[in-house]
Amino acid sequence: MLIIDEKIIELDDLADQVVAAFMSLAVVTDFKARKLAFESDAELQQKLQTLEENRAYITYRPEIRVLQQEILMTDTIYQLKIAENDVQSVLSELAKAISGVISDAIVVDENVPLKKGGHHGKHHH
Known part of the structure; x- marks a missing residue:
């Protein structure tokens, strides 16, 4: 059973502040604009x-x-994918910063497909 005390409420408030700060970042604002x-x-x-309606036929229909x-x-x-x-990337950095405070042994999976390097890092125009 979880005992709610002042520290848990304080952590919850801090988490809300981190989320609000994150949502106001330029990269998040840009993402929201691209998604819109x-x-x-x-x-x-x-x-x-x-495409979705015809996905089952993609093998047989070249036009799909x-x-x-x-x-x-x-x-x-x-632009949305970028x-x-x-x-x-910013989420990964935040997760690494938080985990680093706890322990260097905690590994954060960045899983950023377009990270610089390799063929995924090249942008087309």
């Missing part, structure tokens, strides 16, 4: 719906594979 642009792009959303490639190459998707990667 993605969700607001009616043409892209229609293409995604068509072409549609999938077209969707993946849109600037809106690209913004997601940037937020993930």
Whole structure:
């Protein structure tokens, strides 16, 4: 049974402050703007719906594979993925900072697919 005391309430308040500070970061604001642009792009959303409805036939219908490639190459998707990667990087740094205070033995899985280096670090235009 969890005993609620002043320290738990204080930790909860501190966590709320960290979340509020994180949500006000430029990378998060940029991500939210990119996500809104993605969700607001009616043409892209229609293409995604068509792709989803025909995903089972992608092997047999080359035009569905072409549609999938077209969707993946849109600037809106690209910019959203970059913004997601940037937020993930900041989250990883935050997690490493918190875990480092506790113990250096705690490993944080960064799992940032577009981190600099390798073929994923190259940006297309």
